[in-house]
Amino acid sequence: MFLPIALALAQLAQPAQHDPEIEALLRRRDERRRSEALEQPAPRNGADAETGDKAGLDRVLPPQIAERLAACLAKADGDPDTGLADAAAWAKAGGGAYAAHCEGYALGQAGRWTEAADAFARGAGTSGLDVETRARLWSQAGNAALVAGDVPRAIRDLDTALANPLPRTLSTGEIHLDRARARVAAGDLPGARADLDEAVVLAASDPLAWLLSATLARRMDDLPLARLHIGEAAKRAGNDAAVALEQGIILALSGERDDAARAAFSRARELARPDSAIGKQAADYLAQLGAEPEAPKESPVEPGR
Template identity: 35%
Template sequence: MSRRQIILASATVLVAGGTMFGAWRLMAPAESVADAALPVPPFPPRIAQGADYESCLSTLAADPMSAIAMADSWQTAGGGDGAAHCRGLALVAAGKPDLGADVLEELAARSTAPALARASVLGQAAQARLMVGQAAKAAADATDALDLAPDDTELLIMRATARAQLQDFAAGIADLTEALRQDGSRVDALVSRAVMRRKLNQLDLAQADIAQAITQDPGDPDALLERGILRQRMGDRSGARADWERARGIDPNSTTADLAAQNLALLDAGQARQ
């Protein structure tokens, strides 16, 4: 999926939910946010209400440039938080996530909206920063959001993703451990923690996380992909092959399937994935 497609997909879910952060998975083998979709919770807190706000948001996916123009005109007429929010999201949808994040951060800083709504906006800014590889700024936004919403599991997972991009795996593991304390059903957090533990060469702990993830969801392709990596690291080439073949077959058109195919090619070539 191209960066443009990802951004427009983001805009679509923004219209549905009014926010952009949600179950952000640290893709186990890819360890990159470039190919990650941006799912959202169905009923997030919103920083504004009203027909103009809904109209502006509804334009994002189909015509982000028109949404920017609409937001600018509305802001000139005193649109306030709603206009600024739509403008920030429209910039993200138009392929300018860094500029959109600037707008969203400024909005969260000056708004007098409830804490959860401002945390939602900061979460959107953090995801926009991740889209362009600005992990340090993403981590800072997620931290500010967690100050407003300390029990938000999604924000913890997002900050862990940013910290992983910064190679701060210990801090990422701490965030994911807290996220799992809040919600032990999060397979994505288990897989992400396994990746980070593998990066720190904590293979026994990584294997335990993956075993739990697969127990909870035997068909999770990212869990299977990561288990294959761990099995190969432990010398179990046949087990790795089985996991990667299964991961590839679950959704043949996905990034996970592509990575599984690459791993299988490396296995056939006799190279070990690190």
């Protein structure tokens, strides 16, 4: 492997507090969770809604609350100020934690992340909430604080989310994943490793858990684990540019795998937007690796030999 790329890749060992590409993955994850929670019908005859892997924090809402929350979130998607006004009106009408949820979401859409964290925390403090809903709101507060750059607060909020026993479900695993991100930003790599070990068990279907686990393993110089976990991420999100880029980095650092690394970087460049950080990094790494070596030419065999 060429020395320049080794030096460039080594720079990635320094964790960033806010990675736009990772945040894009998180937004897609949260949008999926929100739509699933709002679309699933409420349980009938007192049946237990907390079954299956997606149970836990995605507690099914009564239809009237689900519809009201969906409408408020949709307004916030279209225009944050309209969403904020709707959340305020709902709060005055007794919307409680769910109105605070919409307020926090609208503030996040407006880029007002510290205020969003305050709104989610206020919702989490509402009396009478079940432990899963309270944990979800604290986790959202922690995520908002992390985007705002307030790492100590993010860790406190995520610690609070996990302070009480929670079902061992996908959603609980994703809170561990979020706390791992905050711990990496704080420089607590062993703590982040413990959280990601939980996340890849509880949130095994989430490619982001495997991607971040692989990235952390690389940063901690555990390349065998990094290769294993980036392979799991690729199985679940083979068409994700961030996964392809990390796979290329891990393969390049593993030595004598330049061809595989080149293929992964090429895939990342093809999948990413040309002006994105991932697209530019992939193109840079490909340039440093150089062109794929030509196959050796066979020597012609002379007649009679």
